[in-house]
Amino acid sequence: MPEDEKTPAREIITDYAQAHFRYFRTADGTVYAQRNGHPVARPIRSQGTTGSHRQELMVGLFRDGQGVFNGTALKEALDLIEALALTEDVQPVHIRVAPGFDGATWLDLGRADGQSVRIHPNGWDIATPDPREVCWRRTQLTGELPPPVKDTDGKGIDLLMRLCNFANAETECLAIAWLIGCLGPSVPVPAPFLTGPQGAGKSTGGRMLVRIIEGMTGDLRRAPKDEENLITAVAAGWVTALDNLSHMTPELSDAMCCIVTGAENVKRALFTDGDVFRVGYRRPLLLTGIDVGVIRPDLAERLLPLRLERPKVRRTEDELWTEYAEVLPVVLGSLLDLTVKVRAAEAETPTDLRMADFAHLCAQLDAATGLGALAAYRASLDDLNDDVIEGDLLAQTVLRHAADLEPGAQQRMTSTEWLHCLSQLYTGQDFRALPKGWPTTGKVLSDRLKRLQPTLAARGVFIDSGRTREGRYIEMTHSPVTPPHAQQAF
Template identity: 85%
Template sequence: MSDDDKTPAREIIADYARQHFRYFRTADGTVYAQQNGHPVARPIRSQGTSGSHRQELMVGLFNDGHGVFNGTALKEALDLIEALALIQDVQPVHIRVAPGFDGATWLDLGRNDGQSIRIHPTGWDTLTPNPQEVCWRRTQLTGELPLPARDTNGKGIDLLLGLCNFASAETETLALAWLIGCLGPSVPVPAPFLTGPQGAGKSTGGRMLVRVIEGMSGDLRRAPKDEENLIAAVAAGWVTALDNLSHLAPDLSDLMCCIVTGAETIKRALYTDGDVVRARYRRPLLLTGIDVGVIRPDLAERLLPLRLERPRTRRTEAELWTEFEEALPVILGSLLDLTVKVRAAEADIPTDLRMADFAHLCAQLDVATGLTSLGAYRTSLDDLNDDVIEGDLLAQTVLQHAAGLDAGAEERKTSAEWLQVLTHLYTGDGFRPLPKGWPTTGKVLSDRLKRLQPTLTARGVLIDWGRNKAARYIEMARPPAPPPNAQEQAF
């Protein structure tokens, strides 16, 4: 056969690839390859250590007797495949948890055979998902979960709670609510903050909660020093767990708010002048630490404090984790049973809490089990408001001034006038020095009050902004106390 009659290597590779793989693109234009009948998709340009499409294509060609091809032929074939895939329909890829058809959700077990859990309104099943319904994306952070046990009768929940050192039954119910929320792809959940004295097992308890969702390879990590590294870690996994926090800088606090409720980052694509890369993320977040100091009000509304206590008897790490690993199939099976039961429960949506989806989940959990997780969630938010106030001298001064107002009274002043009043109230006769960070202008005061507004509202002090013919003003008011029967109905 002459050289002219030989089929070019790039055509052999392209034909083989299109016979054995399905190619599609995501909304951001990234092209993925999915082996026929398998739910795991890989970006065709990835060179990652978790396995790239280029590698699986080379292995397939070799095993099927087509030989070994050089890099130039592979590149030319992948360039053609990428161009053809860009005109295909858009389909998203998911990490660990994904929405499915007919109200179902999926949980990726991280197995090589692609078996996953389909949670539907009447139960859950272990299946290999249809690639048209779910496409999984795997990274180095995607650990393997065991096949969950059937007919556990709730035994796994008791096993998990018995291994953790939660200080109260209310804390246990909030931990369960958070785990159920982690199985929902569209439900923002507050970030558990595991606190307690030294030796309470905060890191161990955090690892256990993470490993229920991420498998035994899931772990805690130190908070990255910059935003870019933290976003990269968040985007590559499902649950992000940060260990032993002792201080929350304002930038890290703001970034955590974005992680919990969702945000998007845009940066310039490498080796381009005008192209950009979009990264959207909303992930369950978990934190551990004894004390992080002052908590900003916007983060406080997104936290879920879980207090632990020191255990009475100590166990070795090897013994503890061996027992946990053996119990994990039962724990996961019980959690799935409880998730199905909770999703089927009907409950009113609380309209007075910021994380309304999680509050609704707590209400459903209470209906399904008879627990009091919604009340525990309200109490935890109240405690966090106290932490915010105790760490903010301006908030304390505003509450001190508002205490002198009659119920139903309103007081309007410009921001500069409020600054003068509150400064005088804090310094007294002028001998008390102003603390670091005290507002220096009316504009700074107004901005600080906007951050504190939800916290002050929870303490019965309403702050609002308006304008009259003379100037802009800030209004402080104390609403009249509701009648006793209205308070009872609110809870």
């Protein structure tokens, strides 16, 4: 055949690709390729070690007898495919957990055949999702889960609790509530903080919880040095577990708050001057450590302390993890059974807690099982408030001042006047030096009090601010409240 009658290589590649793959774009403009009938999608520009679309296209062309093509032809074909895909409808991709049709949710088992778990109002089943319903995105962190066992009669939950060293039943039910929350793609869940004495198995317990969702390859990581590295780690998986935290910088604390409740980051696209791309994320977090020092109030509202105790009988790592791998299918099956039961339960949503979705899930768990998860959650938040107050001298000084006010009394001053008043109260008659980090201006004091508002309100001290003709003011009201641990569950 004359050279001018040969079909150009880029056209052969393009025709083959469009016949064997479906191409679409996400809201941020990234184009994905999805083999016909298969739920796993890959970015067409990915060069990742988990297998790129360019690689699977080259292999498909070779195995189907189309030939071997050079890089230029592949680039030209993919450029055209990407341009065409940008005119298609937008569809999201998901890691591990995804919403489906008719109120169902999906759990990716990480299998090569794409089989997943569909959790629906009447139960759960193992099936391959329709690519139009769910598109899975896989990364190097996506481990494979074993097929869950049906009709476990709750045995898996008991097996899991026996392997973990949770200190009491309240901690156990909070861990169960968190695992159920991790199976919901739209429910923000607080970050469990596994704590306890040295040798309590905090890292092992953290791995056990994470591997129920992420498979046996799921593991704990060291805390990243900055926010950008943390976001990169979070974006590559569903549950991010940070091990052995001993200190938490304000920047890392703020980043964790954003990850738990959801945020978006905008960065400049590489090799461009003005283009940007968006990174949206909301993921379950898990932390372990003996003590992280002073906890900031906004992070305290997003934490879920889980206390462990030292085991009475020690076991080898090999023995422990061999048993865990054997019971994991039963544990996962029991968790799915309980998730269906909890989602069907009706319960009122507590309106006084920051993480209202998780509080409602705890109330549903109580309605389905009677475990008392909501009361345990309230008590855990009360303990965290105590930790915040014990680590913040300003909060302690405000509470000392409020204790001298009559119940229901209000006191209004400017921020500068409040700074002078609280500084005098702290230094006392012996004129001791103000501590490091004490507010130096009225503006700094005002900002610190805003951050402490939820913590102080839990102790009956309400901080408000406003403006009159004379200027801005801060108002303190002392209204004794029922301690959170004494409140009854909804």
